[in-house]
Ligand SMILES: Nc1ncnc2c1ncn2[C@@H]1O[C@H](COP(=O)(O)OP(=O)(O)O)[C@@H](O)[C@H]1O
């Protein structure tokens with residue numbers, strides 16, 4: 001397969017919100033329980049990103065593997081109820097470990113266990129989204145895993161790569177960084193083929209990637225197959241995916257400085273176009289803003305952000321970050337977007353210039369009601 005040179009390393013340098021997924025193959029010290037020193041090292045790196053103002057959501061595997069060790073089981077069970085029991089025991093260890101290490105940096109963590117249903121049911125999706133967003137706004141580091149104890153086989157993600165991608169979609173993250181036990185995606189499984197060569201960059205939708213990606217090891221679940229699929233999923237909302245070795249020193253720091261490490265899989269269209277298309281596909285709107293003729297014109301003609309000064313009235317009980325519909329004075333649809341203020345606040349801002357926001361609300365979240373990056377003209 002021809003390696004493609006795709007610009008995009010710079011996109012990682014500019015990333016403001018990143019989902020970092022750490023896989024079982026890395027976390028679990030080859031089956032000997034959690035690799036605490038290594039986890040401490042990744043936590044140090046995430047704390048350093050935090051310091052630079054980058055928001056990080058961690059997706060961490062390891063519950064089943066840690067549970068097996070705690071229960072004294074040598075082999076991974078195949079019965080679902082045993083896996084669920086192991087996950088329940090092991091998740092405790094995982095939570096303690098992260099809490100301890102992030103605590104060294106004065107950072108709070110939050111355990112977020114998600115199921116397939118939480119992300120496919122629209123209402124629960126929005127709830128998960130606003131809870132995660134609130135945590136991130138509070139500068140807490142969410143540590144996400146699948147809620148293995150309550151899921152049945154048919155509705156499992158199984159691997160955490162898919163979960164990581166869906167969380168990247170949920171939070172409109174700039175990048176999904178998948179840390180694993182290999183340097184990246186190779187043109188064949190390097191554990192079985194010593195000649196395998198690393199792919200440095202590619203397109204997330206390149207069908208030939210699926211052909212080179214093989215299954216995982218004994219503790220990991222999905223192998224590269226699910227990582228490549230995850231990259232494709234993440235690209236739907238414009239996120240870049242990097243598959244890289246968690247054992248590279250300072251890997252997160254170096255990636256977010258634009259260094260050419262691991263395998264970078266880029267969204268097929270420009271992140272903004274992908275993100276807007278994804279936004280347009282979000283069906284549920286939580287409220288309606290009625291714009292004046294001037295605001296309608298600037299949205300349509302200049303692709304501007306929506307300011308409160310151009311909004312006449314609103315309806316609905318939306319919260320900050322919800323999707324709202326913008327209509328013209330006759331009620332015709334003009335645009336959809338993610339609103340920066342909740343309904344009560346927005347109501348107080350109607351018709352007001354942005355420089356008055358702070359005086360009216362006592363703080364300013366953003367000068368615009370809907371930023372142009374979060375707005376799709378219909
Ligand atoms: N083309 C490939 N390039 C790199 N690794 C591959 C490839 N195909 C299969 N693999 C395997 O995928 C494994 C990583 O997946 P997995 O064990 O599921 O890890 P994790 O727990 O980090 O998700 C590697 O150890 C490697 O053996």
Ligand SMILES: N[C@@H](CCC(=O)OP(=O)(O)O)C(=O)O
Pocket residue numbers: 022023024025060061062063064065087145146148158159160161216219220221222223
């Ligand atoms: N939810 C599972 C993780 C599943 C898993 O191992 O996924 P992955 O790290 O993607 O191979 C656990 O915590 O054990």
